[in-house]
Amino acid sequence: MKAKFLTLLLLASLSFGAHAQSKKTATENIILVTFDGLRWQELFKGADSLLIDDTGLIDQAGSLLSTYWDEDPIKRREMLFPFFWSTIAKEGQLYGNRAYGNMADNTNKMWFSYPGYNEFLSGFADDSRINSNNKFYNPNVTLLEYLNQMPAFKGKVMAFASWDVFPFIINTERSGIPVNAGFDIAKGTDLTDVEKTVNRLQQEIRGPWGGVRLDAFTQAYALEAIKKYKPKVLYVAYGETDDWAHDGKYDQYLLSATQTDKYIQELWNTLQADPQYKDKTTLLISVDHGRGITKESWKSHGARVPEGGEIWLMAIGPDTPAGGEMKMKGQWSSAMVARTVYELLGLSYPDPKAAPAVKEMIK
Numbered sequence: 001m002k003a004k005f006l007t008l009l010l011l012a013s014l015s016f017g018a019h020a021q022s023k024k025t026a027t028e029n030i031i032l033v034t035f036d037g038l039r040w041q042e043l044f045k046g047a048d049s050l051l052i053d054d055t056g057l058i059d060q061a062g063s064l065l066s067t068y069w070d071e072d073p074i075k076r077r078e079m080l081f082p083f084f085w086s087t088i089a090k091e092g093q094l095y096g097n098r099a100y101g102n103m104a105d106n107t108n109k110m111w112f113s114y115p116g117y118n119e120f121l122s123g124f125a126d127d128s129r130i131n132s133n134n135k136f137y138n139p140n141v142t143l144l145e146y147l148n149q150m151p152a153f154k155g156k157v158m159a160f161a162s163w164d165v166f167p168f169i170i171n172t173e174r175s176g177i178p179v180n181a182g183f184d185i186a187k188g189t190d191l192t193d194v195e196k197t198v199n200r201l202q203q204e205i206r207g208p209w210g211g212v213r214l215d216a217f218t219q220a221y222a223l224e225a226i227k228k229y230k231p232k233v234l235y236v237a238y239g240e241t242d243d244w245a246h247d248g249k250y251d252q253y254l255l256s257a258t259q260t261d262k263y264i265q266e267l268w269n270t271l272q273a274d275p276q277y278k279d280k281t282t283l284l285i286s287v288d289h290g291r292g293i294t295k296e297s298w299k300s301h302g303a304r305v306p307e308g309g310e311i312w313l314m315a316i317g318p319d320t321p322a323g324g325e326m327k328m329k330g331q332w333s334s335a336m337v338a339r340t341v342y343e344l345l346g347l348s349y350p351d352p353k354a355a356p357a358v359k360e361m362i363k
């Protein structure tokens with residue numbers, strides 16, 4: 001009897017030991033961020049010489065030159081994205097500069113938003129079912145939903161998005177994940193002063209579009225949620241860049257891109273100042289699709305635009321080697337993010353359909 005008990009105890013401690021040893025990564029929290037339709041061309045080469053001073057695409061001739069123009073594309077990209085090129089380029093990794101044959105592409109063939117976000121969050125393209133931007137509940141389970149099913153993450157997964165289709169993409173009905181999207185306000189009986197103020201401002205400042213709010217509101221809610229709820233998995237989906245581009249406003253597109261770089265810096269600095277997150281959090285940033293390269297086609301994307309599936313990827317965190325701008329030839333995709341996130345957390349992704357992880361992102 002006693003021997004049997006000791007054996008059980010030994011087995012229990014062995015399996016506990018094995019479990020403790022199996023987590024080899026430092027990442028305990030994940031922050032996912034997406035831009036909507038921000039081109040790799042601007043990310044890696046800065047403002048586009050074809051568009052930066054075209055009076056059909058900007059309000060005032062010459063207005064962007066002092067802020068965004070330099071002959072050197074390396075300087076231009078630093079002017080446009082100071083946080084990415086100072087911090088992520090030193091401590092993290094950036095994929096998708098096609099000048100080096102470092103290719104990042106959608107695996108879906110739709111090249112618009114819902115299929116792009118489905119691929120990013122689920123780990124695979126699903127062109128037969130995810131082929132419109134309509135508000136239908138995603139039949140696929142996202143990495144957010146899988147994590148929310150695990151005791152360690154249950155109730156600690158949240159999303160904030162500027163576009164009002166995200167509750168469907170994340171399937172709030174089935175996943176139970178809170179998604180504050182579109183013109184949703186913060187709800188509850190314990191609203192903070194910040195939430196009350198942002199709620200009020202969001203209802204007063206309507207913005208230019210119907211289904212997409214200004215990113216300042218998404219940012220304000222997300223930042224407050226980090227402080228209030230301390231999510232272990234947070235997804236922030238900015239929206240402005242795509243809508244400014246569809247509107248043909250290159251000035252607003254660039255200004256918004258820089259503002260979003262600042263927002264991400266603000267998220268990162270907030271996390272690094274908090275012991276729950278500091279050196280235990282990986283930030284992954286990507287985009288749902290590319291867009292065209294001519295004066296007309298840069299405004300749009302979709303299967304008819306040849307460059308519409310060209311994307312980019314970035315990561316920074318304790319398990320990601322400081323590779324900076326990745327220059328080796330190869331093919332990456334947004335479908336690789338789901339499994340990568342799991343492996344960063346020391347887990348294996350439950351859906352065999354998901355693309356492989358980005359091995360280079362994990363030490």
Ligand SMILES: [Zn+2]
Nearest residue numbers: 037242246301
């Ligand atoms: Zn679009």
